[in-house]
Amino acid sequence: MSYTLHRTAAALVTLAFASVIIFFFIHLIPGDPLYVLLGDVATPDQVERLRSKLALDQPIFVQYLRWLANVASGDLGNSIFFQMPVTQVIRDGAETSILLASITMIWITLIGVPVGVIAAMRHGSWLDQGLSGVAMLLASVPTFWVGLYLILIFAAWLGWLPSSGYPSIFEEGGLANLRYLLLPSLTLAAPNAALILRLTRASMLDVAREDYIRTARAKGIRPARVVFRHILRNALLAVVSAFGFTFAALISEAVVTETVFALPGIGQLVVQSILRRDYPVIQGIILVTVVLYLIINLLVDLSYRVLDPRVELQ
Amino acid sequence: MTGLRWYLAPFTSRPLALVGLMILITICVAAVFAPLLAPYDPSRLAPEARLLPPSGAHWFGTDQFGRDTLSRVIYGTRLALVIGIGVVTFALVTGVPAGVFSALFPRIGRIVMRMIDVLMSFPALLLALGLIVILGRGVSNAIIAIGVVYLTTTCRITYGLALRLRTETYVEAAISLGAGVAWTIRKHILPNLISPLLVQASFVFAFAQLAAASLDFLGLGAPPEIPSWGNMLAESRILITRAPWLLFFPGLSIAITAFSLNLVGDALRDQLDPRFRDMIAGPRR
Numbered sequence: 328m329s330y331t332l333h334r335t336a337a338a339l340v341t342l343a344f345a346s347v348i349i350f351f352f353i354h355l356i357p358g359d360p361l362y363v364l365l366g367d368v369a370t371p372d373q374v375e376r377l378r379s380k381l382a383l384d385q386p387i388f389v390q391y392l393r394w395l396a397n398v399a400s401g402d403l404g405n406s407i408f409f410q411m412p413v414t415q416v417i418r419d420g421a422e423t424s425i426l427l428a429s430i431t432m433i434w435i436t437l438i439g440v441p442v443g444v445i446a447a448m449r450h451g452s453w454l455d456q457g458l459s460g461v462a463m464l465l466a467s468v469p470t471f472w473v474g475l476y477l478i479l480i481f482a483a484w485l486g487w488l489p490s491s492g493y494p495s496i497f498e499e500g501g502l503a504n505l506r507y508l509l510l511p512s513l514t515l516a517a518p519n520a521a522l523i524l525r526l527t528r529a530s531m532l533d534v535a536r537e538d539y540i541r542t543a544r545a546k547g548i549r550p551a552r553v554v555f556r557h558i559l560r561n562a563l564l565a566v567v568s569a570f571g572f573t574f575a576a577l578i579s580e581a582v583v584t585e586t587v588f589a590l591p592g593i594g595q596l597v598v599q600s601i602l603r604r605d606y607p608v609i610q611g612i613i614l615v616t617v618v619l620y621l622i623i624n625l626l627v628d629l630s631y632r633v634l635d636p637r638v639e640l641q
Numbered sequence: 642m643t644g645l646r647w648y649l650a651p652f653t654s655r656p657l658a659l660v661g662l663m664i665l666i667t668i669c670v671a672a673v674f675a676p677l678l679a680p681y682d683p684s685r686l687a688p689e690a691r692l693l694p695p696s697g698a699h700w701f702g703t704d705q706f707g708r709d710t711l712s713r714v715i716y717g718t719r720l721a722l723v724i725g726i727g728v729v730t731f732a733l734v735t736g737v738p739a740g741v742f743s744a745l746f747p748r749i750g751r752i753v754m755r756m757i758d759v760l761m762s763f764p765a766l767l768l769a770l771g772l773i774v775i776l777g778r779g780v781s782n783a784i785i786a787i788g789v790v791y792l793t794t795t796c797r798i799t800y801g802l803a804l805r806l807r808t809e810t811y812v813e814a815a816i817s818l819g820a821g822v823a824w825t826i827r828k829h830i831l832p833n834l835i836s837p838l839l840v841q842a843s844f845v846f847a848f849a850q851l852a853a854a855s856l857d858f859l860g861l862g863a864p865p866e867i868p869s870w871g872n873m874l875a876e877s878r879i880l881i882t883r884a885p886w887l888l889f890f891p892g893l894s895i896a897i898t899a900f901s902l903n904l905v906g907d908a909l910r911d912q913l914d915p916r917f918r919d920m921i922a923g924p925r926r
Contacts, residue, residue, distance in 0.1 A: 341762050344755070348759065352775070356774065356775055460657065463907065467847065467851070467896055467899035467900035468892075469851055469892060469896065471858050471874070472895070472896070475874075475878065476881075522924070579764030582770070583855050583859065586858075597770060598859050598861075601773070602860070613771055616767055617762050617763055
């Protein structure tokens with residue numbers, strides 16, 4: 328219980344500091360914060376209303392608290408470009424981003440873990456060295472470059488898959504629209520699957536050196552059972568925590584992939600908002616991503632405790 | 642202390658790592674002697690020679706402005722090195738002192754490490770993009786933005802290493818004999834940090850290449866007049882179907898550079914003291 332409380336408190340403290348940074352983001356952008364938030368075409372009426380809403384005539388500490396109160400009530404401000412609430416703009420991009428991240432996680436799991444296990448079982452062999460080399464290569468290749476050539480081969484030359492865009496699965500086409508996410512998810516999965524592969528392999532090799540594995544083998548348990556029941560189960564602990572970070576990181580890493588494939592997700596929204604100087608949207612996305620990251624991080628920490636009772640409060 | 646032999650040993654037994662090292666040396670040579678090696682001026686416009694496929698006159702072809710791709714790839718090594726050296730320097734200069742002092746003075750350390758936790762709660766690319774929004778586009782700003790991302794991991798690793806070194810018997814003995822902080826750092830901490838941090842630096846150098854290429858690709862990195870590999874990909878992106886070869890060589894250059902750095906870093910990491918080896922982290926997410 329104290330472990331749960333301690334972890335939650337630590338996450339809240341981190342969130343508090345992060346929120347200060349995110350609050351100051353608008354103030355660090357050159358120019359009057361009012362016009363940073365409203366754009367150059369704001370009417371005097373809009374300016375006055377925002378000034379009183381954000382308490383801009385008050386000390387900065389009061390401004391921060393006012394902003395925090397607004398955020399806590401779900402008000403992230405208004406998009407300059409869309410002229411609608413930032414929460415609405417983010418929600419519109421959420422479907423694409425969440426689906427893209429989820430499908431990518433499936434690829435990462437299906438490729439990274441089994442191949443990592445095979446590499447570990449054949450530790451030191453040519454197969455192991457080859458797989459590890461390929462993994463390192465995949466982690467070194469720029470994703471957008473891979474994405475562009477996947478578009479060339481599978482969309483332009485073969486015509487098997489669409490090259491860009493993504494219509495919602497709730498619109499015409501239904502679940503078949505997921506094929507729009509096939510190339511993007513593979514692109515995004517490549518470097519991440521490589522990282523999970525390396526982690527699975529390293530983790531398997533670490534556990535295989537433990538005393539209880541030697542004991543299990545000495546007891547005469549079948550080698551396959553030792554690998555899957557004893558080594559893999561314990562090795563996956565480290566992998567599970569990496570899954571959490573990976574999912575959170577995908578939202579940010581998708582910035583480039585969504586731009587290549589012109590997907591209407593949060594990642595592309597970040598880039599377009601930067602080019603449009605739509606600062607409230609950028610601030611909102613950073614805030615949402617950090618909160619998401621901290622929640623996932625906390626859940627990983629807490630589940631770790633359940634999965635591995637050896638974890639003690641530090 | 643470790644000598645030159647220590648650093649070269651892994652390359653004699655691992656041919657792939659040796660190849661990586663040689664590629665890196667080639668890149669450095671290309672960057673220094675770019676004007677001599679490049680067959681054409683990298684920014685020379687030649688409307689009559691637009692979008693030529695690879696040939697004897699233009700080994701890597703030409704782009705939509707008739708500029709020679711090979712020459713631009715060769716000149717691109719310069720920005721790749723500037724970004725890599727810049728980011729590594731930034732991360733080391735900020736992260737190492739912060740990490741060492743945090744380990745030696747636990748009271749300051751707790752606050753500093755909490756700040757690092759806060760910075761790490763921002764996903765890497767989003768943190769860099771946010772800083773670019775504040776600082777503006779440009780090479781030095783890209784270096785600072787990516788440098789801040791990697792100062793976090795560098796500081797954490799230094800902190801972890803210094804904490805361990807702090808509890809070594811010989812360090813405790815030195816301190817109990819009256820050794821000062823400055824002397825302890827100079828004599829015991831820093832020399833032992835060199836090889837682990839060199840490994841970390843080679844990984845940071847590799848990630849910096851990919852991060853900078855992403856910024857360039859999004860139009861938020863180096864200014865367009867600089868022939869960087871990322872800019873070349875960004876400019877020719879829409880021509881992927883008309884001139885597929887155009888994007889091949891700049892992208893390959895980024896991949897080969899990052900791959901070589903990872904190979905070299907991996908080989909050096911296996912040389913490290915096993916107690917320190919596990920602390921060298923993967924890419925900052």
